[in-house]
Amino acid sequence: MATKNDESDSGGALREPGRFRLLIGGEWAEGESGAYEIVNPATESPVGWAPEASAAQAEAAARAAKEAFPEWSRRAPEERSRLLRAAAARLREKQDELVGLVQAETGATMTVTRTMQVPFCANRFERYARGALEPNETPLPPVVTPAGSQGPGTISSGVAVRQPVGVVTCITSYNFPIVNMAGKMGPALAMGNCVVLKPAPQDPLAVIEVARVFDEVGFPRGVVNVVTGSGPEVGAVLTSSPDVDMVSFTGSTGVGVKIYEAGAATMKRLLLELGGKSANLVFDDADVEKAVRGSASVWTFHSGQICIAPTRLFVQRRLYEEFVERMAKFAAVLPVGDPLDRRTVLGPVISAAHRERIEAHIRSGRDEGAEIVAGGGRPTGIDRGFYVEPTLLAGGHNDMTVAREEIFGPVIVAIPFDDEEDGVALANDSEFGLHGYIWSGDEARALRVAKALRTGTVAINGGVQQHPDAPFGGFKMSGIGRDGGWYALDAYSERQSITWL
Numbered sequence: 001m002a003t004k005n006d007e008s009d010s011g012g013a014l015r016e017p018g019r020f021r022l023l024i025g026g027e028w029a030e031g032e033s034g035a036y037e038i039v040n041p042a043t044e045s046p047v048g049w050a051p052e053a054s055a056a057q058a059e060a061a062a063r064a065a066k067e068a069f070p071e072w073s074r075r076a077p078e079e080r081s082r083l084l085r086a087a088a089a090r091l092r093e094k095q096d097e098l099v100g101l102v103q104a105e106t107g108a109t110m111t112v113t114r115t116m117q118v119p120f121c122a123n124r125f126e127r128y129a130r131g132a133l134e135p136n137e138t139p140l141p142p143v144v145t146p147a148g149s150q151g152p153g154t155i156s157s158g159v160a161v162r163q164p165v166g167v168v169t170c171i172t173s174y175n176f177p178i179v180n181m182a183g184k185m186g187p188a189l190a191m192g193n194c195v196v197l198k199p200a201p202q203d204p205l206a207v208i209e210v211a212r213v214f215d216e217v218g219f220p221r222g223v224v225n226v227v228t229g230s231g232p233e234v235g236a237v238l239t240s241s242p243d244v245d246m247v248s249f250t251g252s253t254g255v256g257v258k259i260y261e262a263g264a265a266t267m268k269r270l271l272l273e274l275g276g277k278s279a280n281l282v283f284d285d286a287d288v289e290k291a292v293r294g295s296a297s298v299w300t301f302h303s304g305q306i307c308i309a310p311t312r313l314f315v316q317r318r319l320y321e322e323f324v325e326r327m328a329k330f331a332a333v334l335p336v337g338d339p340l341d342r343r344t345v346l347g348p349v350i351s352a353a354h355r356e357r358i359e360a361h362i363r364s365g366r367d368e369g370a371e372i373v374a375g376g377g378r379p380t381g382i383d384r385g386f387y388v389e390p391t392l393l394a395g396g397h398n399d400m401t402v403a404r405e406e407i408f409g410p411v412i413v414a415i416p417f418d419d420e421e422d423g424v425a426l427a428n429d430s431e432f433g434l435h436g437y438i439w440s441g442d443e444a445r446a447l448r449v450a451k452a453l454r455t456g457t458v459a460i461n462g463g464v465q466q467h468p469d470a471p472f473g474g475f476k477m478s479g480i481g482r483d484g485g486w487y488a489l490d491a492y493s494e495r496q497s498i499t500w501l
Contacts (some may be wrong), residue, residue, distance in 0.1 A: 026221025041107030068222030431473030
């Protein structure tokens with residue numbers, strides 16, 4: 001699956017069909033270290049060739065962004081808003097083209113791709129086109145200082161001003177490549193920052209096309225840059241470069257720790273949205289059917305490749321056996337297979353290596369004493385693609401590796417709990433704290449439990465859908481900072497105080 005060839009200097013994201021380019025300082029360039037193949041996770045066939053940027057090209061992208069920053073940061077908010085709105089409109093015009101590309105390189109089902117992967121990207125740019133026009137100054141109340149030994153009485157006033165940070169490196173995960181990138185680019189650009197995009201190595205092609213759109217609609221040279229690479233070299237340059245002022249990263253906690261360390265020497269501002277192992281508490285007075293369907297989102301939503309997936313299933317003991325049985329029956333009837341088939345609910349995971357990692361976790365759960373009550377292997381009748389059956393482990397405990405580590409796949413571990421106190425203790429017994437779920441007919445109790453959970457977001461009697469303007473981020477090892485809505489504008493800015501007498 002390749003996008004339309006374009007030989008022009010201004011928009012030539014492709015040199016030839018299937019071969020993509022980098023965007024550095026307004027120029028489209030081949031990767032100095034060659035190119036690498038992007039593979040369709042469902043068919044194992046080639047999608048296209050991504051440019052392999054060199055360390056020097058990553059440094060050049062950061063430098064180009066730094067050079068573009070003074071002029072861009074002085075642009076009127078109305079102009080930044082206009083350009084973001086134009087990019088959103090152009091993305092909607094290219095929706096069908098982008099749907100095909102995103103689906104091919106991510107392996108997501110057509111339902112997920114058409115309803116979320118592409119439309120949400122344009123939605124986010126439209127949101128931050130509006131955000132560029134939101135007030136950046138907060139008046140401070142006047143303070144009266146009485147006359148004294150230092151002189152006559154005074155009245156001091158001031159404002160707190162939100163200023164752009166500077167150059168932002170945006171590094172995203174592979175699960176929702178352009179949606180995640182739009183969530184970083186939108187508020188960063190709205191605030192007057194310049195960006196260097198570094199998409200995940202598994203599926204960078206659609207992100208390159210998004211950068212191409214920004215080039216087409218007239219963003220100044222150097223404001224938006226994109227570099228790609230199959231290994232860690234490019235990311236390492238962009239997280240340590242003195243030309244970069246901030247790193248916004250979505251991905252694993254292990255990589256997040258390395259970014260934290262790399263940025264320390266230059267005091268980089270950080271926004272880290274890291275791993276999750278979300279607790280899913282089902283009380284014995286819950287609407288069982290609704291809770292089963294919500295809990296099964298691990299299997300039905302992008303093959304469990306979401307950081308907020310409810311993978312630790314804690315069920316109150318009286319309901320436990322019934323709930324596990326119903327979950328197992330649900331898994332058994334889920335259509336697994338070709339993501340282009342509208343009937344398919346569960347498609348492949350991103351790569352062969354990731355499938356092997358998921359399978360190793362399933363084996364460890366079994367070896368540590370859990371029972372595989374659904375799935376556990378590869379679906380029969382599928383010869384190609386990186387598929388894993390929807391898997392449910394039961395009879396385990398919260399100290400198992402499968403209950404401690406993020407799997408990022410269609411695997412749930414079910415563990416019983418006794419009462420509210422026990423459920424909260426189990427839910428909080430994790431190094432992660434990104435998201436949590438509560439199912440209960442007692443809404444007062446659900447709210448009480450939600451406030452007791454050490455996690456950035458809690459959904460009560462609901463699934464993985466997020467309020468678009470709610471602050472999003474994690475406690476503990478799940479990250480630093482918050483984005484989403486107004487909070488993202490704050491995240492990509494510095495607070496400056498200006499006072500006067």
